[in-house]
Amino acid sequence: MPKNCLIVLGLMGLDLDSRNYFLIRGASEEDLLAVMNINRVCLPENYTYSFFETILKSFPKSFLVAEVNGKIAGYIMCRVERIFSKFQRFKIVKAGHVISIAVLPEYRRIGIAASIMKNAMKILRDEYGCSEIFLEVRISNTPAINLYEKLGFIKVDRIKGYYMDGEDAYLMARELTFLE
Ligand code: ACO
Numbered sequence: 001m002p003k004n005c006l007i008v009l010g011l012m013g014l015d016l017d018s019r020n021y022f023l024i025r026g027a028s029e030e031d032l033l034a035v036m037n038i039n040r041v042c043l044p045e046n047y048t049y050s051f052f053e054t055i056l057k058s059f060p061k062s063f064l065v066a067e068v069n070g071k072i073a074g075y076i077m078c079r080v081e082r083i084f085s086k087f088q089r090f091k092i093v094k095a096g097h098v099i100s101i102a103v104l105p106e107y108r109r110i111g112i113a114a115s116i117m118k119n120a121m122k123i124l125r126d127e128y129g130c131s132e133i134f135l136e137v138r139i140s141n142t143p144a145i146n147l148y149e150k151l152g153f154i155k156v157d158r159i160k161g162y163y164m165d166g167e168d169a170y171l172m173a174r175e176l177t178f179l180e
């Protein structure tokens with residue numbers, strides 16, 4: 001098992017080739033091309049290699065990948081920011097900003113995103129001292145909105161024309177006090 005492995009989920013009985021087996025670990029530079037590929041396949045918001053690299057160097061602990069049989073199936077990358085609290089008026093807090101999360105289509109609906117996100121929330125709180133987490137999501141992205149609501153996020157704002165094509169975003173956030 002890799003040294004930086006966080007969790008392993010084995011849901012497959014004796015079938016080691018099953019897709020229902022994944023592990024979550026910290027990303028390294030060798031993972032970045034695979035991460036960029038997943039980002040391109042899954043989302044219209046894409047970034048340069050150097051952007052991914054900068055995030056990895058700046059906030060390595062909260063850049064996670066999910067591996068299925070040695071293949072990178074999903075990722076999350078976050079940035080730590082000082083922001084006005086989404087929950088307490090006029091208070092400046094440290095918050096984790098989820099820049100991007102995605103799972104390849106063939107590995108969806110087996111709990112990878114939920115698990116990556118739960119691990120990221122713990123790391124943002126315990127390693128980076130964040131008291132909140134937030135993100136933007138397209139108002140039409142029901143799968144992602146459901147995922148975030150299931151994990152305790154709430155919609156705190158709607159940002160008009162946030163995306164390049166004019167679609168609005170929900171700003172969703174959660175306090176990092178009680179984690180599963
Ligand atoms: N329809 C409805 N609800 C869904 C769906 C779906 N297709 N997919 C996930 N959910 C919700 C459900 O509540 C699900 O719980 P359940 O399976 O018990 O019903 C919950 O999310 C957890 O599902 P996971 O299996 O953990 O999610 P998955 O690994 O499939 O990944 C994700 C979800 C990341 C949204 C995936 O569909 C994806 O990569 N989509 C394209 C990229 C994307 O939209 N990323 C988020 C953009 S916003 C941002 O990055 C900040």
Ligand code: ZN
Pocket residue numbers: 097098099135136
């Ligand atoms: Zn953002």
